[in-house]
Amino acid sequence: MPGDAAGASLVDVRLLDAPFDPAAELAAFAAAHGGAGGIASFLGQVRAGDGVECLELRHYGPLTLPGMQDLARTTQARWQLEGLLIIHRTGQMAPLDPIVLVAAAARHRRDALAAVDYAMDHLKSQSWFWKREQCGGVWTWIEPRKQDFADLARWD
Amino acid sequence: MPGDAAGASLVDVRLLDAPFDPAAELAAFAAAHGGAGGIASFLGQVRAGDGVECLELRHYGPLTLPGMQDLARTTQARWQLEGLLIIHRTGQMAPLDPIVLVAAAARHRRDALAAVDYAMDHLKSQSWFWKREQCGGVWTWIEPRKQDFADLARWD
Amino acid sequence: MSARLVFLGRLEDLAGAGECEVPAGPLEAVLAALEPDLAVALLGERVRIALNGALLANRGGIVLGEGDELAFLPPVSGG
Amino acid sequence: MSARLVFLGRLEDLAGAGECEVPAGPLEAVLAALEPDLAVALLGERVRIALNGALLANRGGIVLGEGDELAFLPPVSGG
Numbered sequence: 059m060p061g062d063a064a065g066a067s068l069v070d071v072r073l074l075d076a077p078f079d080p081a082a083e084l085a086a087f088a089a090a091h092g093g094a095g096g097i098a099s100f101l102g103q104v105r106a107g108d109g110v111e112c113l114e115l116r117h118y119g120p121l122t123l124p125g126m127q128d129l130a131r132t133t134q135a136r137w138q139l140e141g142l143l144i145i146h147r148t149g150q151m152a153p154l155d156p157i158v159l160v161a162a163a164a165r166h167r168r169d170a171l172a173a174v175d176y177a178m179d180h181l182k183s184q185s186w187f188w189k190r191e192q193c194g195g196v197w198t199w200i201e202p203r204k205q206d207f208a209d210l211a212r213w214d
Numbered sequence: 215m216p217g218d219a220a221g222a223s224l225v226d227v228r229l230l231d232a233p234f235d236p237a238a239e240l241a242a243f244a245a246a247h248g249g250a251g252g253i254a255s256f257l258g259q260v261r262a263g264d265g266v267e268c269l270e271l272r273h274y275g276p277l278t279l280p281g282m283q284d285l286a287r288t289t290q291a292r293w294q295l296e297g298l299l300i301i302h303r304t305g306q307m308a309p310l311d312p313i314v315l316v317a318a319a320a321r322h323r324r325d326a327l328a329a330v331d332y333a334m335d336h337l338k339s340q341s342w343f344w345k346r347e348q349c350g351g352v353w354t355w356i357e358p359r360k361q362d363f364a365d366l367a368r369w370d
Numbered sequence: 371m372s373a374r375l376v377f378l379g380r381l382e383d384l385a386g387a388g389e390c391e392v393p394a395g396p397l398e399a400v401l402a403a404l405e406p407d408l409a410v411a412l413l414g415e416r417v418r419i420a421l422n423g424a425l426l427a428n429r430g431g432i433v434l435g436e437g438d439e440l441a442f443l444p445p446v447s448g449g
Numbered sequence: 450m451s452a453r454l455v456f457l458g459r460l461e462d463l464a465g466a467g468e469c470e471v472p473a474g475p476l477e478a479v480l481a482a483l484e485p486d487l488a489v490a491l492l493g494e495r496v497r498i499a500l501n502g503a504l505l506a507n508r509g510g511i512v513l514g515e516g517d518e519l520a521f522l523p524p525v526s527g528g
Contacts, residue, residue, distance in 0.1 A: 081241035084257075088236065092310040093262035099255050100327065101240075106249035118457055118520055120502025154248040167338075168365065171256065171331050178323055188458035189526035199459040200526040209324070274378055274441055276423025344379035345447035355380040356447040 069130045069142045073123045075149045080159045083145060091141035091163035098170035099161040100178050106153040112192040114150045115157070122148075122186040129185070133177045137162070137169040144177060146187070179209040225286045225298045229279045231305045236315045239301060247297035247319035254326035255317040256334050262309040268348040270306045271313070278304075278342040285341070289333045293318070293325040300333060302343070335365040373434035375400070376441040381417070384408050397432040397440070418443045452513035454479070455520035460496070463487050476511040476519070497522045 070087075080101050088097050104113045117123075126144055134142050141163035151157060158181060162173035183206035190199045226243075236257050244253050260269045273279075282300055290298050297319035307313060316333045320326035339362035346355045371394040377385040385408055392400045401409045411417070419426050420441040426432070434440060450473040456464040464487055471479045480488040490496070498505050499520040505511070513519060 080244065081237045084240060085237035088257060088259065089310075092259050095259060095261040097257045097259070098330070099257075100323065101244060101253045101255075102323070103244065103248050103251060103253070105251040105321070116457060116461075118455065118499070118522065120518075120520075121499060121504070121522075154245075165261070167256065167258070167334055171327065171334075174254070175327050178327075182323075183525070185525060186457075186522065187525055188523070199462070202524045202526060272378060272382075274376065274420070274443065276439075276441070277420060277425070277443075339446070341446060342378075342443065343446055344444070355383070358445045358447060 068139065069127075069134055069144075071123070071126050071130045071144045072146070073117065073126060074145060074147055077151075078145055078147070078156060078159070080145075080156045083143065083159055084161060087141065087143050087161050087163065094140040094163035094170075095165050096167045096170045097161055097163045098167070098174045099159065100174050101156060102158040102178075104151050104153045104155045104157060108153075109193050110153060110191045111195075112150050112152060113155075113157070114190050114192075114197075115146075115148045116188045116190075117148045118186050125184070125186055126181070129177060129180050132180075133162075133173050136176065137164065137173045138166065139164050139169060139173055142173065142177070144181070146181065146185070148187070176213055179206075179213065182206050183210045224295065225283075225290055225300075227279070227282050227286045227300045228302070229273065229282060230301060230303055233307075234301055234303070234312060234315070236301075236312045239299065239315055240317060243297065243299050243317050243319065250296040250319035250326075251321050252323045252326045253317055253319045254323070254330045255315065256330050257312060258314040258334075260307050260309045260311045260313060264309075265349050266309060266347045267351075268306050268308060269311075269313070270346050270348075270353075271302075271304045272344045272346075273304045274342050281340070281342055282337070285333060285336050288336075289318075289329050292332065293320065293329045294322065295320050295325060295329055298329065298333070300337070302337065302341070304343070332369055335362075335369065338362050339366045371436045373400070373436065373438040373440065376439060377412075378442065379444040379447070381408075381411060381442050381444055384411050392434070394434050394436055394438070397429065397434065400434060412442050414444070416445050450515045452479070452515070452517040452519065455518060456491075457521065458523040458526070460487075460490060460521050460523055463490050471513070473513045473515055473517070476508065476513065479513060491521050493523070495524050 139162050143161040145159045147157050160174050160177045162170045164170035190197050295318050299317040301315045303313050316330050318326045318329035346353050372391045373394045376389045382388050451470045452473045455468045461467050501518055
């Protein structure tokens with residue numbers, strides 16, 4: 059329901075091809091939804107120290123952002139949220155660069171934490187992203203992990 | 215084990231009687247533990263719009279901070295974490311003021327999210343804080359909620 | 371010779387202060403000298419006590435010495 | 450008359466490009482004109498396909514028309 063007025067004000071979903079500042083995004087989100095009482099978040103960054111020189115995330119324009127928006131609406135419908143933020147990078151990233159930020163504001167702590175958990179599991183395993191890593195100058199595509207499917211099955 | 219070298223570098227527990235900036239704290243935590251890959255957090259703020267003019271948290275010096283440090287060590291022992299931050303306010307706070315910030319850095323998303331969840335449940339129900347709210351000029355002490363005990367029982 | 375009682379949460383309202391000086395001696399004698407309403411509240415089964423910062427498992431046989439601090443801790447507030 | 454094939458993830462490496470122009474027509478004929486290794490990979494059962502941005506439930510009877518875009522989507526990378 060892209061035209062849904064309530065959804066439009068509560069849900070902020072972005073697919074970015076340039077770096078973003080998670081602290082600034084969280085501060086703005088907390089200010090906008092401060093009345094909720096609680097804000098849970100998860101920030102995924104490119105790991106350092108694994109020998110990965112560069113991480114690249116590819117997406118498919120016609121599917122990736124619409125899929126993230128669907129996920130946001132499903133998440134919002136499943137828990138009592140006062141705000142939901144989903145930001146995901148595409149393109150090439152260096153170690154320590156932010157990849158994904160999910161934040162949920164809710165009156166009740168459980169709702170906020172569960173919504174972040176749910177959205178992350180689905181972003182990781184069901185969103186249209188293909189990832190490759192450069193190590194020692196060689197690019198390798200990353201395959202799905204069994205753990206992702208196990209994570210996902212928790213919500214069935 | 216206050217003298218434990220690894221614990222000292224991984225765990226940051228603070229009891230503050232003055233305001234703090236959650237965005238700046240999270241940014242510093244993410245920078246310090248960026249190699250972990252994932253950072254989960256929960257921020258509790260004084261709710262706005264409930265008619266609460268002021269929230270006050272009292273503590274008992276000899277027990278409150280040591281109890282938080284014990285909780286941090288228990289949390290760190292239970293999950294694979296690369297960093298854990300627990301900041302809790304005392305004193306008087308206005309609507310939208312930050313009360314509590316818990317953040318956990320881990321290689322695996324589940325560990326970070328579960329650690330934050332666990333630490334919040336125990337901070338809320340087992341830490342030595344007494345809370346009162348001022349509404350219409352009248353102060354009222356807040357009683358324990360059944361939900362807090364239900365939350366806690368999930369970890370038994 | 372005096373000791374100190376510390377009242378947390380709603381016990382502070384009842385006591386009219388966050389703490390008070392009391393003569394040292396057995397806890398029963400100390401409580402007997404307080405306002406009856408306050409003494410009853412301090413004896414509530416959900417009220418825990420800490421002597422010089424250490425939680426006590428039970429309150430039998432407590433004798434307050436010079437400079438001791440005994441804190442009365444009602445249930446914490448939660449959520 | 451031409452259509453476009455789009456290759457995601459490791460299929461791009463195999464194809465040597467992220468996309469390519471092909472003559473319009475039935476999908477079987479389009480695939481038959483590609484490198485056999487690539488055609489086999491595109492037919493993999495875990496590869497999903499999207500026609501003009503809409504995921505297809507199955508790939509029977511697809512005929513590419515002028516300007517159509519057919520994307521081949523291998524399993525996403527996860528974690």
